[in-house]
Amino acid sequence: MHAASVLQSVLAPAGPQAAHIARLWWLMFWVATAVFVIVSAFVVGAIVWKRTEPRRDDVLRVAVTLGVAATVVTLFVLLVASVWTGRAVASLGASSTVTIELTGHQWWWEAVYDDGTPSQRFRTANELHIPVGRPVVLKVTSHDVIHSFWVPNLHGKRDLIPGYTTAIWLQADTPGIYRGQCAEFCGLQHARMALYVTAESNDAFERWRMNQRREAVQPTTDNARLGRDVFLRSTCTQCHTIRGTIAGGAMGPDLTHLATRGTIAAGTLPNTRGHLAGWILDSQSAKPGNQMPPNSLPAGDLQLLLTYLETLK
């Protein structure tokens, strides 16, 4: 997941929305460049062009009038381009969509994949999977303060505002893992509130979705079973859910399929055994201010717990 170059750019669109906007960007960029060159030339010309006789006011009046007229025409063209792009971005075929309810928390993302059948709904965190070529509807809101969802390769932003639920459409046409990051200042760890969107083939997506719907796998080794007991005995269950166990807390991310995720702490650390151990013992050093308290576990218990968490595929 932590590739050398992360896909997080407005200028590398991977879906129709981002592509429309990128085209608008390039139009604006070239128009702005042209205007900059022309106006700068007139400014510089006024200084370096030695004239014996200053321009007469009636000549200047014509020049200024032409300048204003050109400005009005240019701005009108840009206005039309903007409104046209806005319409194109907003309209998307509504057939066979995936609906995701995305809720912002200080400082992580909670995602519920909606389904007509309530039992087929499931909850996950910080990493979304979407099928390539199918429209996705995100219904966004916030649990606490205002956050903003933004995956630049796919679409522009949408604020997550407590008390409001709004919908945003997007679609990926190119498979890939796209990084996004909260774009509305939301407090202490605004900087460490990333999310990843994996765009994959429809088959891969459906496999992932089937797996995510399941309850957590039952541990098959003794160590994993002991590790589960450590989890269930400790305060972990106050905040975290592992479906299929008695752990049903809702303060923190759902851990049912933790091992399928590439990162922990909303994109802060790679999801490796070592980082996970450090996070459990002292999450405050990696992400000061986050809601997870430090845990003092005996070394043996910690290893058992990690073994269990690694089985949560």
Add this chain to the structure above:
Amino acid sequence: MSLLDQEPADSGDEKVVPPLDPARTLPASLDVSAEKLEAVWAEKPGLFGWLSVVNHRDIGRRYIVTAFVFFFMAGLLALVMRIQLARPDNHFLGPDAYNQIFTMHGTVMMFLFAVPVMEAFGVYVVPLMVGARNIAFPRLNAFSYWMFLFGGIFVFVMFALNSGPDVGWFAYPPLSGPAYTPGKRADVWAQLITFTELAGLAVSVEIIVTVFKLRAPGMSLNRIPLFVWAQTITAFMVLLAMPAVMLASTALILDRLVGTHFFNPAEGGDPLLWQHLFWFFGHPEVYIIFIPATGIVSTIVSTFSRRPAFGYLALVLALVSTAFIGFGLWVHHMFATGLPQMGESFFTAASIMIAIPSGLQFFCWIATMWGGRVVLKLPMLWVLGFFIVFLVGGLTGVMLAAVPLDLQVHDTFFVVAHFHYVLIGGALFPLFGAVYYWFPKITGRMLGERLGQWNFWLFTLGFNLTFFPMHILGLEGMPRRVYTYQAETGWGDLNYLSTIGAGVLGVSVLVFLVNVIVSLRAGVLAGDNPWGAGTLEWATTSPPPNCNFVYPPTVAGVNPLWENPPDQPVVVGLRDDVRDVLVTYVLDAEPDHRTEFPEPTIWPFCTALATSALFIGSIFTPWAVVIGAVPLFVGLTGWFWPKEAGETGTQAWPIQHRTLPKPGEAPAGGPV
């Protein structure tokens, strides 16, 4: 037009020969005694006198210096932020310190520097430009300065106590509400707003009344200097915009202090209400900063093109329409909240439309230069920097007006780049121009040429190095207000470049500071009118005498020193034993009556102390409002205590215009 044919002086190292000043070539006395006038308009001596000052020059100078001190401090905070962001995963600052620092940087730059410093130049220059002896409501002016100063001290003291605001200069609830920002940090922010808005509103009232009622006879509306127009239009914008944010910040304090729920969604409040109120102020705020700067640009371009500004009427109407449209685009700060597309389109159209008056002004300035003979002195250099830098900011502004593009770059470093190009390009470049331009008038000495050149070129280099890469960072996905970023994002190199640029900017500002200090002591004497400029502030000595003008001038054009005939009359018939001023009519500035202006007094200072105690106390307990009202009442009572009967009053007075005699001639008499 003899003054126009003359070259403006170098700000540098040669002796300047002051041009002839009509007011001083006068025979020692016509009707009044200059010595008596000086004594009547003098301030009291000593510390007590220093606290009692009511003349606009001293207060304006204090306002300018104080605002620049806040600018240096907020600039240092920016440097600290740039050091933190220079490398990925840097540990120079933690999130808590960073959030306080970026909030302080934005808040101080906007509320304690950009708006006040523009007003400060208005306080100093506007009365001189309209030929008045003081600003209207001098005691309110003193009160305004003290409130501004106390507000600034308050916020920096709280910052030093680790209670500086940390919710951004926009303080969006619910983050700034009681649930998510316990402690006093958000209260400090909200109360600082109250301080600075009170000061700003007071100055606006003074500027408007000064311009409407204290203009020199003959300065009809169509002869008001462009800088004065800009200040007047800004003052009206302040009157209309600032109440919105005062209302919002008061509601926020009430939410936090007494448990109202204006912005709490769980109790029927609405966090979006805050955004509407804040940006209804916040967007006009940009123009409150920018419009005075356009006044500076018009003034400097005209002076250094050696001709009146081209398109006077167009320039004034462009400002008026900018002010109107400026109130109709606040929603473009809220495109990402998910408003209906049709509604957003109107705000897109308005946001794009405001580029038309800006473009018109640009073309008029360029036409002025083409139609004149450009002399490249330091103030003009800063204005040229303004043209190029602000142009970039204006063009990215048009991009941000387009909803779809805004959704991508909103709240990213692209926007950080954009508004620094707009605010530094659009306001700070002209402001430095203004400092180089009016420093001789204010201090009597020129700012040094060589250090001035270093200041300008380092600033331009450092600025572009710092902020241009941020455009690219934003497009690469870097959001604003992050205290750090991870190495794999690939944002490290451009951030490093930007930090180097910030260092260069810091050096440039240091050079400026040195230049000011050196020039204050050893600068070349300026004379009355070193630039050969056309407006009235150059018709008196540098620095001006206590009464500004021994003989209040009358004018026959927008640039009286260029356009007045040699036998232009002056105002006589004002008393020289009291602080007499001439009040004129709004439209044509015909003399109306004379009135007496107040003496220096300690009461505005005392009242400001009482008000500050009330404001600061109220963030700890609502009872402070009740108890604090008592000293405030005492202060206001002292301030407004009537003088003995017969001594004061507004009276009709036989105002006359009288032509000044040429040297050696007998004074000519009679009204004109």
